[in-house]
Amino acid sequence: MRPGMTSRMRSRFSLYRTIRHIVTSIALGLVCCVVWTGVLIAFLHPNSWTSKTGPLPLDQFEPTYLEQVAPELVQILKLYPTEGSGIYRVYSLDIGISHTMYSYRRTTASRPRTPGTRVRTVWDPTRSDIPDGVELSRYEYGWPFRTLSFDEIRTGLSTTDPLVMAYHQKAYALAGPNRGLDRPAWLPSFVTLRRVPIAVNWQALILNIVVWSAICYVILSIRPLLRAMRIRRRKSRGLCIDCRYPLEELTQCPECGTPRG
Ligand SMILES: [Zn+2]
Incomplete structure (x- = not known):
């Protein structure tokens, strides 16, 4: 404390310092949140699976927009959405990525499927204008809560067949912003970003900023705290x-x- 201060000045000084401390923490928390989410999106893609949390309850089945593009499949059965964070969830340490897979399939009754296995569809467009199965992968980024996401929709075919193309176009149109944006062509190759996620979960974003700010607040508080202990x-x-x-x-x-x- 500076010498020559009255108690009123002193309390105003400490209030000012506390406010400054909080504002600095929020600003730092915001920066950390943006930087970390950016690192996850740019460099880490959950494309390899080592952990599963098992099948999710079907009442949480999302995204429902696909039901419009594949109503004929939805009527039959929604299959085992599974969740995992691939190689980036090591020893249960969540660093902010998840991959949830949703499968719609036509033939299910005869062959019960194991949760977590991928749908391999064989769609022959010359015989049917509807795929045997549609697989949707949702990639989500953000720590501790997922804030940004994009979806990939697969039908098992990626040919230039007009029927297949039309089906994909229809699915992408329904996905809207959930599909994200194409990878910018000017990005250098060391950036492994697949698509640019633009679907925002605002509630999660606010919570993340709060968590990051709280962490910054604690870190900023450690030094003055140590100093006070040393003086005492x-x-x-x-x-x-x-x-x-x-x-x-x-x-x-x-x-x-x-x-x-
Ligand atoms: Zn001295």
Whole structure:
């Protein structure tokens, strides 16, 4: 505390310092949140699976927009959405990516499927204008909550067959912003970004900023806290709070001039 301060000035000073501390924490938290989400999107893609949380309850089945593009499949059965974070969830450590897979399939009754296995569809457009199955992968990014996502829709075929193309176009149109944007052509190759996610979960975004800001607040608080502890310890041992000179009965340190605290 600066010398010559009245108690009113002092309390106003500490209030100002607290506000500044909070504002700095929020600004830093915002930066950390943006930077980390950017790193996840640009470099880490959950494309390899090592962990599963098993099948999700069907009442949480999303996204429902696909039901419009594949109503004939939906009527039969919605199959096992599964969730995982691929190679980036190591020892249950969540770093902010998840991949949820949704499958719609035509033939299910005869062949029960194991959760987590991929749908391999064989769609012959010359025989049917409807695919045997539609698979939708939702990739979500953000820590601790997922804030940005994009969806990939597959029918098992990627030919230039007009029927297949039309089906995909229809699915993409229904997906809207959920589909994300194409990878910008000017991106250097070391950036492994697949698509640009533009579907935002605002609630999760706000919560993430709060969490990151709280972490920054704690980190910023550690140094002043350590300093306060050090001063208290030196005072109790009768040492100069600045240079540890033993003060005995002196009111000011003869070494560095610091007044006794
Ligand atoms: Zn001193």
